[in-house]
Amino acid sequence: MASFLKPKSNSWKSKKEPELPLYYKDKLQPDANVIQNVLRTPRKKKMLIKLFVASMAIYLVLWFYSLLPEKNMTDAELWNNRKLKVKEVFLESWHDYSNHGWGKDVYKPRSQTGKNMGPSPLGWIIVDSLDTLMLMDCKDELDEAKSWVKYELSYxxxxxxxxxxxxxxxxxxxxxxxxxxxxxxxxxxxxxxxxxxxxxxxxxxxxxxxxxxxxxxxxxxxxxxxxxxxxxxxxxxxxxxxxxxxxxxxxxxxxxxxxxxxxxxxxxxxxxxxxxxxxxxxxxxxxxxxxxxxxxxxxxxxxxxxxxxxxxxxxxxxxxxxxxxxxxxxxxxxx
Structure with missing residues (x-):
């Protein structure tokens, strides 16, 4: 068995649960008997099929048009455009948290309420998001998070x-x-x-x-x-x-x-x-x-x-x- 040795500094290759419920169980489930009664009626059955086909057609049209702006983009422009979309979604979630649950360890987006896992906040959401804020170049949001870490975070x-x-x-x-x-x-x-x-x-x-x-x-x-x-x-x-x-x-x-x-x-x-x-x-x-x-x-x-x-x-x-x-x-x- 090889020995466990501390490598010299130049051996380094590079510098380098809390539960969040999704409320699936809270969703109302349709009564099976009601569904069966609807499907037994030919007229209603045809109507449901038509609605399904129409909804799929609308979805495909919208999906096709969503791709048009990217059609004439270079690879670099396409990549940048998609990065921005990811950033927009992230910031939407981040701003919801910062407006309604700032500093809390656990956040419930549906009820817009939060709580701490202990007597004081442990920074679970803010600290865990610092590198993401930096990588996405969210300067204002990072300044706010850094301020919280500096003045509020204590273990x-x-x-x-x-x-x-x-x-x-x-x-x-x-x-x-x-x-x-x-x-x-x-x-x-x-x-x-x-x-x-x-x-x-x-x-x-x-x-x-x-x-x-x-x-x-x-x-x-x-x-x-x-x-x-x-x-x-x-x-x-x-x-x-x-x-x-x-x-x-x-x-x-x-x-x-x-x-x-x-x-x-x-x-x-x-x-x-x-x-x-x-x-x-x-x-x-x-x-x-x-x-x-x-x-x-x-x-x-x-x-x-x-x-x-x-x-x-x-x-x-x-x-x-x-x-x-x-x-x-x-x-x-x-x-």
């Missing part, structure tokens, strides 16, 4: 958050914003958050607990699954913490997440395929359930991403081993 309160979600969305969001803007405000906020999150790694083995208290920095084991952590979640924290280590020069961020990967690899998973739960107390996988879906998926995905980020050959070896294991299992299942 200094007694509340438990999910280690994984807070890392990939909040820490990742702040680091992405810093990468694109080189504004130290986002790095300062990211560093403060990361220090609180480090408490999640203070288990006997270094396998992170599923949750952490932001004020005390104390990790909290899962209340379900026998206290086990999700394998995918434990192995999907590395990119953010390693990048933060590069930016700040603080090795504690690197060491915490690198240790996780060594503990996982020391289990010597057969064919590189891993169970979806790992116990923070023992460092061993818990149970035998293996899948490429939830709780397992990003473990495999981030092996390759870590290699591309840091150049550590161990992750390429692990990725290739899992790739071969998946292929062999797939061939067995077909035979």
């Amino acid at each position: 200094d309160f007694d509340y438990q958050v999910n280690t994984f979600e807070t890392t990939i969305r909040m820490l990742g969001g702040l680091l992405s914003a810093h990468y694109l803007s080189e504004d130290d405000l986002y790095l300062e906020k990211a560093t403060g958050l990361a220090k609180s999150l480090l408490g999640a790694f203070e288990s006997k083995t270094g396998i992170p607990y599923s949750s952490v208290n932001l004020k005390t920095g104390k990790g909290v084991r899962s209340h379900t699954d026998g206290g086990a952590s999700s394998t995918a979640e434990a192995a999907t924290l590395q990119l953010e913490f390693k990048y933060l280590a590069k930016l700040t020069g603080e090795t504690m961020y690197w060491d915490a997440v690198e240790r996780v990967m060594k503990v996982l690899d020391d289990n010597h998973p057969k064919g590189g395929l891993v169970p979806i739960f790992v116990n923070p107390a023992t460092g061993h996988y818990q149970g035998n359930l293996i899948r490429l879906g939830s709780r397992g998926d990003s473990y495999y995905e981030y092996l390759l991403k870590q290699y591309l980020q840091t150049g550590e050959s161990i992750y390429l070896e692990m990725y290739l081993e899992t790739f071969d294991g998946i292929k062999k299992r797939s061939n067995l299942s077909r035979s």
